[in-house]
Amino acid sequence: MIQARGLSKWFGQVIALNGVDVRIGEGITGLLGLNGAGKTTFLRLLTGQLRPSQGSVTLFGEPIWNNHRLLRRIGVCPEEDAFYDLSGLAFVACLARLSGLRRAEARRRAEEVLERVGLGPHRHRSVRAYSRGMRQRVKLAQALVHDPEVLFLDEPLTGTDPIVRRELRELIVALGAAGKHIVLSSHVLHEVESITHTIVLMHRGRVLADGDVERIRALMDEHPHRVRILCDRPRTLARALVDRPHVVGLELTPGALVVETDDPADFFAAVPHLVDATGVEVDELVSEDDDLAAVFRYLVERS
Amino acid sequence: MIGQLWTVATLELRQAIGGAKILVVVLMLFALAALAFAVRALATPPPELGPEAFWPAIYLLMLNFVFLQTTVILVPLAFATSLLRNDIDQGTLVYLWTRPVPRPTLLLAKFLAASAVSAGLLVVGMGLFCLAFLLPGGDPSGGAFDWLGRTVDFMAAAVLGAVGYGALFALFGLVFRRGLIWGIAYGFLSEFVLTNFPAVVREVTVMHYLRAVALSGVDVRSLGLRFDPEDLAEVERLLGFLDPPSAASAWATVLLLAGACLVLSACVVRAREYCAAPARPE
Amino acid sequence: MAIAERGYRRWEGRLRGRALRWWIIARWGVRLSGQSKWLRRLVLAAWLPLLYWVLAFFAIGQVTDPETIGAVEDTWQFALLKAQFGGALADAFVRDPASFRPTIWATLFYFYLYTTQVWVMLVTAVVGPRLISADLSAHALGLYFARPITRLDYVAGKLGVVAFWIGAVTLGPVTALYGLSILFSPSLEALSQTIFVWPRAAGACAVVMVGAGAPVLALSSLTRNPRFLGFAWAGLWVLSHVASTVLSLAIFRIGGAEGRDWTGLVSFFRNLLAVAFRFLEVETKLAPAARLSHRASRWMERYSYEHDWRWSLCLLLVGAALSLWVVARRVGRAAEEGAQ
Numbered sequence: 001m002i003q004a005r006g007l008s009k010w011f012g013q014v015i016a017l018n019g020v021d022v023r024i025g026e027g028i029t030g031l032l033g034l035n036g037a038g039k040t041t042f043l044r045l046l047t048g049q050l051r052p053s054q055g056s057v058t059l060f061g062e063p064i065w066n067n068h069r070l071l072r073r074i075g076v077c078p079e080e081d082a083f084y085d086l087s088g089l090a091f092v093a094c095l096a097r098l099s100g101l102r103r104a105e106a107r108r109r110a111e112e113v114l115e116r117v118g119l120g121p122h123r124h125r126s127v128r129a130y131s132r133g134m135r136q137r138v139k140l141a142q143a144l145v146h147d148p149e150v151l152f153l154d155e156p157l158t159g160t161d162p163i164v165r166r167e168l169r170e171l172i173v174a175l176g177a178a179g180k181h182i183v184l185s186s187h188v189l190h191e192v193e194s195i196t197h198t199i200v201l202m203h204r205g206r207v208l209a210d211g212d213v214e215r216i217r218a219l220m221d222e223h224p225h226r227v228r229i230l231c232d233r234p235r236t237l238a239r240a241l242v243d244r245p246h247v248v249g250l251e252l253t254p255g256a257l258v259v260e261t262d263d264p265a266d267f268f269a270a271v272p273h274l275v276d277a278t279g280v281e282v283d284e285l286v287s288e289d290d291d292l293a294a295v296f297r298y299l300v301e302r303s
Numbered sequence: 304m305i306g307q308l309w310t311v312a313t314l315e316l317r318q319a320i321g322g323a324k325i326l327v328v329v330l331m332l333f334a335l336a337a338l339a340f341a342v343r344a345l346a347t348p349p350p351e352l353g354p355e356a357f358w359p360a361i362y363l364l365m366l367n368f369v370f371l372q373t374t375v376i377l378v379p380l381a382f383a384t385s386l387l388r389n390d391i392d393q394g395t396l397v398y399l400w401t402r403p404v405p406r407p408t409l410l411l412a413k414f415l416a417a418s419a420v421s422a423g424l425l426v427v428g429m430g431l432f433c434l435a436f437l438l439p440g441g442d443p444s445g446g447a448f449d450w451l452g453r454t455v456d457f458m459a460a461a462v463l464g465a466v467g468y469g470a471l472f473a474l475f476g477l478v479f480r481r482g483l484i485w486g487i488a489y490g491f492l493s494e495f496v497l498t499n500f501p502a503v504v505r506e507v508t509v510m511h512y513l514r515a516v517a518l519s520g521v522d523v524r525s526l527g528l529r530f531d532p533e534d535l536a537e538v539e540r541l542l543g544f545l546d547p548p549s550a551a552s553a554w555a556t557v558l559l560l561a562g563a564c565l566v567l568s569a570c571v572v573r574a575r576e577y578c579a580a581p582a583r584p585e
Numbered sequence: 586m587a588i589a590e591r592g593y594r595r596w597e598g599r600l601r602g603r604a605l606r607w608w609i610i611a612r613w614g615v616r617l618s619g620q621s622k623w624l625r626r627l628v629l630a631a632w633l634p635l636l637y638w639v640l641a642f643f644a645i646g647q648v649t650d651p652e653t654i655g656a657v658e659d660t661w662q663f664a665l666l667k668a669q670f671g672g673a674l675a676d677a678f679v680r681d682p683a684s685f686r687p688t689i690w691a692t693l694f695y696f697y698l699y700t701t702q703v704w705v706m707l708v709t710a711v712v713g714p715r716l717i718s719a720d721l722s723a724h725a726l727g728l729y730f731a732r733p734i735t736r737l738d739y740v741a742g743k744l745g746v747v748a749f750w751i752g753a754v755t756l757g758p759v760t761a762l763y764g765l766s767i768l769f770s771p772s773l774e775a776l777s778q779t780i781f782v783w784p785r786a787a788g789a790c791a792v793v794m795v796g797a798g799a800p801v802l803a804l805s806s807l808t809r810n811p812r813f814l815g816f817a818w819a820g821l822w823v824l825s826h827v828a829s830t831v832l833s834l835a836i837f838r839i840g841g842a843e844g845r846d847w848t849g850l851v852s853f854f855r856n857l858l859a860v861a862f863r864f865l866e867v868e869t870k871l872a873p874a875a876r877l878s879h880r881a882s883r884w885m886e887r888y889s890y891e892h893d894w895r896w897s898l899c900l901l902l903v904g905a906a907l908s909l910w911v912v913a914r915r916v917g918r919a920a921e922e923g924a925q
Binding site: 044047048049050051066068069070071072074075076078080081082083084085086094095097098099100102103142 | 321393397
Binding site: 322323324327331334335338341342345346347348349350352357360361364365368369372373377380381385392481483484487 | 623711808810812813815816817819820823824827828830831832834835836839840841842
């Protein structure tokens, strides 16, 4: 659906995006990265707001820059908290008109999407008087109003309270289930993790990894996994582990032992026997690399 | 496409009318009307010049100096240089740039709206000016001078100026980050200084053609200015020239220039990037 | 119940004297506004015309050197002097430098101040609009008034910023020019004859700093959106000048009104220049030259103001005082709103 080849973007002497090669398929894709990773620049390139300095970016096989026909197929929810001074309904209807809908149709669709994002009762209020959560919803509504195939959501959950965040998350998941292809950016890892397992990890203008979280995990299998074992006699356990073939590192901390292994499956199979043999009392066994945060940390550190 | 053009133009109109900018411009127009009132109240014809010659000359001189050479430049400067800048600064450009409308079309709609606002303000301002000049004591020429006709000529020149300068300043606003400053510099140097130069030099200025339209119904020699030659030369210099091009060719020239500026602007807006927020790498 | 205060900790060290607190605001304001590339270019551009005056004073120094007097007629220095002042005045000056030196210096410094007015307008249009409105829109007043700073310190500090930049295109070049002109002079006699020039020119610059600086601050305090203020400010200068010219033409120059032409009072430019004209005593200094030289008499006619210069000074100072009052009021109100 989306393909970037050798995509670079620089502003003066600052490289914001550096030789990005990535394919983004259907469904929901999370664009993950710390602040300054190049996510917004990448999204602006994907939506034709910026022209690549080098390389190319295509959407449905066509270049997006200066291709206004292609813009009919996308909806963009920007990060900027900026609006025209209109009511929610007028704002969304106005942008629907710009997307080519006729007046009556634009108004009908605007009412429909505002209802869908939960702003139905507030549609006649000025957008500038909306709360942060409502503004995020109205931005989502204007992106949806012309029923695009692909949605680009730039930090859609930022600045919202937990309840709004949950509702927006559910809405995005529902849109994905309804067949919309969504690219959403975020720097909050667990948020993306709760919406999708397909991710593109970015750091300092480069794509570190892309694909399913599990696939990325598989990539990581070459890298030693860290497992923290909380027990009463960590030194005894360390002595028993030191000769194991896939244990590559041991670290003793008060009340715990951190093990680094390059074959987690073998290690986890062996742990019960070792515990049994040594008589050590284990309180907790935690894989430090289990969540997306660890994947991210690992890749970032490696880069 | 018409619907999209209309929507963008409406948004631009709302931005132009809703901001502090229009307040400043309206205040300026009221100040000029007050100036007309003050001149009418304070000036008296000299003994060697009757009121039928003095007041029309003063009126034309004021319209030329206050409106044509100043306000007709300042008002389009205020509205046309910020066609995209408003949206860039407010962060709303993304809503326009990600819609299936060619960028030159968006720009054209914005330009038309901004020019309409400029032209409307100038015409209303001149109307106020004329009223303020004539209301205190009625027609001072005793029916010898066609006040309405001459004011309409200046209004036509102002409308043409709103289009011509509008297109030029729109281009400045697209090419330069500080289009307003470049516009002020251009307005001051080219239109305020060069326009008073003789012959060929002033023919490259927009003002030369606007004057031709504004003064199409006036023969400066026939104004009956009978005072000393040095003053006459001064009045002639201020009023512009004695041998203007025809009004039709002046219209054609300025519209052609506006068209050329718009085509250039369309090329620029297609080729250049304009981002909703400052182009900072994220 | 005791409440453990965990927020503001009183500063136990010594505080700087109150009199200098505005200076901190001014210094940081100058530093911040100086980051603008445009402003730096503008100030540089404002200094460029000075080269001509430097050349003129160099020429004056050369042609009045006792060793070369009598043999200067064919030199470029004398040609420059003739081009600037006309043959009669240039001849008289070379023959009797002591009598005409004050005339030449006062006129040249006035002409320089005349050219700086456009730069003053541009510099204030670039620096002024953001000075207070940016603080208002960023809700930064709380940062100032959470410290032992009064409204007076704040306003004085901001006025200091705009005054600095006006000074950079007026007082700075005038001082440099005076220093160079003394250096170029052949004897110390020149210093004693022209000692009046610098303090008087500096006084005129100070009037410009306050007279033009305070109103732009007032404009800046009226809105949170400074984008359009530069335009409004430049428009005010241009339109007031145009209005003054039109009134003068209609009432006095073409019209038949009797009495002194007061229309210069309407123009911002002309009020500032009328003060500089009087401060430098150009009229008095040009009077003896006007009897000899047609050009000097034309200058007298063209540049002198019929209205009383004290009205101009009064208008400028009252305008400045009113402006500062507006600023203090707006800032006070905004600070109160921010505190609520």
